[in-house]
Amino acid sequence: MDGAELDAFAALLRKLNRVCALSEADEATIRGLPWSIESKVARSILIREGEHAALCSVLLDGYVAKGKTALNGSRQIVSFHMPGDLLDIEHVFFRPSDHNLHTVTNVVVARVAREDLRSVTLSRPGLAEAFWCSSLLDAAIYRQWLLNVARRNAKSRVAHMLCEFTVRASMAGLGSPAAFEFPMTQVEIAHATGLTPVHLNRIIGDLAEQGLIVRRKGRLSIGDWIAIQRTAGFKPAYLETNARVLLV
Amino acid sequence: MDGAELDAFAALLRKLNRVCALSEADEATIRGLPWSIESKVARSILIREGEHAALCSVLLDGYVAKGKTALNGSRQIVSFHMPGDLLDIEHVFFRPSDHNLHTVTNVVVARVAREDLRSVTLSRPGLAEAFWCSSLLDAAIYRQWLLNVARRNAKSRVAHMLCEFTVRASMAGLGSPAAFEFPMTQVEIAHATGLTPVHLNRIIGDLAEQGLIVRRKGRLSIGDWIAIQRTAGFKPAYLETNARVLLV
DNA sequence: CGAATGGTTGATCAGAGTCAAAATTTGTGG
DNA sequence: CCACAAATTTTGACTCTGATCAACCATTCG
Structure with missing residues (x-):
């Protein structure tokens, strides 16, 4: 990951610029943020629910899933993340995490101290705006997932999740729909769509049979x-x- | 609503101060925002999905539901709002609305131009932070709803929605759990929990029978x-x- | 090569949906 | 204040999607 070390935040800048154009100075400020690089293998934990976080993470390479656990033990993935995403920017404000983060693939993240992010935010309104805007986009995705899980049947629900992932991946520069390969297991797709792995497998079968x-x-x-x-x-x-x- | 006219944003300030303390100057800036008051009767539309919005709304009195519609026509309420909430702050950045807003009760809102909100945000970092923080809290609620709809059975799902509403209402100063009366119809609760009205009615019956x-x-x-x-x-x-x- | 993880299949079951109709409550106009 | 219409809630009978339980196969990786 020497490339990443040279310009760790290129993907983040790309993403922020997409929603909310940054000034040269804002970009320079981001590039100047003190960070530390961390690599994690697939299926490892970045943050656990309830944990107090002092650092926020920017995903540089790989895929990450954000999940929650109900008291009865069942798990739900509430979002997937790709390079350039701010994984847990809420820790700038909130201490104990309301969710957990686990890696879907091998992953490289840049860790930034919450205080550094906050001070950057207070001194550069353009950056505050970009972070906020990106959080609002995340929220729009949550709303869509809510509709998805609550009101679509298993087949279109799974199809919808795959469509969204595809579009987001291609916006992040990871490949076109035709070429793109999904990185997650069927169990993870099931966890993200509110289905059981067994039923999901049958749905996958249907979708494949139809050539979708x-x-x-x-x-x-x-x-x-x-x-x-x-x-x-x-x-x-x-x-x-x-x-x-x-x-x- | 003369009280509201005198200090339209008291509820908003209360809410923002709860998550993120504002300075005197920030509060004054909010109070100085140009607004226009609008009253709506229960079950009317504030914004429709797809509509281009030039104004953002602050809820001053009453309850509002935010919803989405799937292409097959089924509807899902994705959040409820109470006095002090910013109803659609995403319109500061995004034009066509991804959701609709309908009033649950008679309602009073203050309408503020997106440009005014944005310029306030760029000139006062404390306010940008407070708005951002409030958006992050909204997102945490979406994550919880996602877990709720995807992984809880009908009974605990409904119970959870009622608990959350109760706590939020009491934080907004609208009454304690024992005294509080829910303003929405069973059909609305069903739309918010991803259930059919018929099944919801049976769940309500169960909960009542148990004295909950x-x-x-x-x-x-x-x-x-x-x-x-x-x-x-x-x-x-x-x-x-x-x-x-x-x-x- | 063998263990582990992930994927596939089958049989059965239950929670929630659907359809249809009746009973209550609420709101409105006279 | 009453009567009627509209909206909401309630009940019943039946269906179906997706869950559960239990094996068995396929790959991948050490």
């Missing part, structure tokens, strides 16, 4: 990008796909 | 505050009940 997705050695990819969006009822507007709002 | 809630002429209230939290598996930490973070 393709299974190759346990890896999933999109088979028919138009058709899967149709069965998902997927409209990407909520992702602010053509954002860079407020260029005013 | 009380039905009086179609109005619901809490019957046993300890017991309902237990069946909900409700832990209010995610609401930052004792917030006012970062007093540093």
Whole structure:
């Protein structure tokens, strides 16, 4: 990860610039943030629910899932994250984490102290705005997932999750729908869609049979990008796909 | 609403101060924002999905629900709002609304132009921080709802929603658990919990039979505050009940 | 090569949805 | 204040999606 060390925050800047253009000075401030790089193997824990966090993480490489656990023990993934995402920016304000973070693949994160992020935020309004804007986009995604889990049947629910992941991945520069391979296991997709792994497996089977997705050695990819969006009822507007709002 | 006209933003200031203490100057800036008061009767629309919004709303009195519609027509309420809440602050950045807002009761809102909110935000870092922090709290609630809808059974799901509403209402100064009456219809509770109205009605019956809630002429209230939290598996930490973070 | 993890299949079951109708409550106008 | 209409709540009968339980296969990786 020498490249990352040279310009650790390139992906973050790319993401922030997409929603909310930054000034040169703002970019320089981000680049100047004190960070430390951490690598984690797949399926390891970054933060546990209830843990007090003094650091926030920026995802540089790999995929991460954010989850919550109910008192009865069942687990739900509430979001997936890709390079450039701020994983737990709420720790700038809130101490004990309301969620856990686990790595889906091998991962590289940059850790930044909450105080550093906060002071940067207070001194540079443009950065405060960009962080805020990015948090609002996260919230829009949560709303969509809520609709997804609450009101779509298993098949379109899974299709919708795959569509969203695909669009976000391609916005993050990770590949086009046709080429892209999903990094998560079926168990993780089940946890993210509110289904059981067994039922999810059957749904995956259906989707593959219709040619909407393709299974190759346990890896999933999109088979028919138009058709899967149709069965998902997927409209990407909520992702602010053509954002860079407020260029005013 | 003459009281409101005199100090329209008292509830908003109360809420922002709870999570993130404001300076005198910040408070004064908020009070100085140009606003216009609007009253709406119960069950009317404030904003429709897809609509371009030039104004943001602060809820001064009454209750509002935020909803989304799937392409198949089914509707989901993704959050409830109470006095002091910023109803659609995302319109500072994003144009077409990804959700609709409808009034649950008669309602008074203050409308503020997005440009005014934005410029206030750029000139006063303390306010940017407070708005951002409040958005992060909203996101924590979305995560909890996601867990709720995806992983709890109907009974504890409904109980959880009622617990959260109760705590938020009491934080907003609207009454204690014992005294508080829920303002929404069963159909609305069903829409918020991802259930059908028919099934919800049966769950309400169960909860009432166990004495957890009380039905009086179609109005619901809490019957046993300890017991309902237990069946909900409700832990209010995610609401930052004792917030006012970062007093540093 | 063998253990572990992840994926697949089958049989059965239950929680919540659907459809349909009746009973209550609420709101409105006379 | 009453009567009627509209909205909301309640009940019953039946169905179906997705959960559960229990094996068994396939890959990957040490």
